[in-house]
Amino acid sequence: MRQKRYSSDLTDSQWETIKPYFTTDRRRRHDLRRDILDAILLSPKTGCQWRMLPGEFAPWQTVYYYFRRWREEGRLQCLLSALRRTVRREEGREGEPSALIIDCQSVSTSRTGGIASYDAYKSVKGRKRHLAVDTEGLPWNVMVHAAGDYESQWAFQVLTPICGRTEQDKTVFADSAYQGLGEEVENKLGWSLSIVEREDKESGFSVDPKRWIVERTFSWLGGWRRLNRDYERNTDSSETMVRTALLRIALNRLG
Template sequence: MYPSDLTDDQWKVIQPFFPDPGYDQPKNGRPREWAYRHILDAIIYVDKTGCQWRQLPSDFPPWGTVYTYFRNWRLDGTWKKLHDALRDKVRLSVVKLAQPTAASIDSQSVKTSGKRGGRGYDGGKKINGRKRHIVVDTLGLILVLWVHSASISDSLSGEILLACVIKHFKKIRKVWADCGYRGYLEEWFYRRKPRRELEITKRPRGKFVVQAKRWVVERTFGWFEGSRRLAKDYEQLPENSESFIYICMIRIMVKRLV
């Protein structure tokens, strides 16, 4: 039993979102050996502790098996579906509508490891790596997530994220952003949806102050620090980075629900 393992109550919340036990069983082949809960505990252990797949403790299933499930659940969208369903449950549990009416957008540049994969140089932050670009609701829960090369500007990538917001979250009427989104993105946003407002919050010169409304998205980035796997981008594929972010948020939201 590890501190990162799911409790019985937490597993009851997650269990309905996973397929029936026989979904991945071949008609004529070796039966599945490991319970989904044990597989999930191993994946969450990697996310929380930051260890390599091959360094999983021996009381977990073999690392190759664990990674295969992690990869399959990324490819079939299980991580995102589970994350989105839990987000709606958390919102309803605090007497909010499942569909938010306001959001905040921001990006975080992080260094990458020596593995191959898409990366770039962020001239503003002086970081060679990737950006984690997120849109969150007023609770700090992720609505849209995209991990991409750090060389892509916030305005260009912000256009893609806000297009997803407009498409999938019809009730959003206001979005907060920082000064990095001024100019082109403002014009595009108002041209696309004039009934919605994009508010650019400005920071006073010479001192640090907590910006109203936008501190929520900064807090979400702070939550990532609770997962050592997210301290740096160790993944070859940006899609794997996104999956580990979803897993981090799943762990946080499950704790809120029990």
């Protein structure tokens, strides 16, 4: 058992909640699965590189092995899917939302390489994080792509997997960058698209109806140092880092 604990570590009650998703037949003197997950949570929170994980954890090669394995298995994504439904029910809502908000955030990339391009509108060279969230700010899909790609190019790739996992019709709220997709969304997904226009036409910050929810989710990611810039070579690792942070946020919202 580790003697030193970190603020990013799971609490006992949080671990008991998600422990069934990490079953194993191997017997150990201590719960390695929890230590591995704590190490994975520490990296995006503090910005720590895998090779520089504190010595209290398992060797970094072991931590990265499980990060990659759980990413490929979709285990963290499955866990996040279950948690967001649990959080919604605890807050008195249905497990499935009737409304989604879609938007993207441009972030700079590091020198590690991988897919990247220039977003002329935001003056950012890097990638875009494309999120579809419910009215609680919980993610229903995450995609990362080059910053130079238009939002409309990826809208259906973000929304289509959600459509396959739910039977409820939805209203999708978006900004003017998704203008013109309403008919396609209705024909292909059976949902309706609502474009939210700015109430304050003057330049500067304004709180837009519904869209402030996804902007709040992006602001939550700002509290995770490794997510202030995209340090991952592969976009699937970038998506998993975002899901890991949102998984921890969802756990914190459980009673």
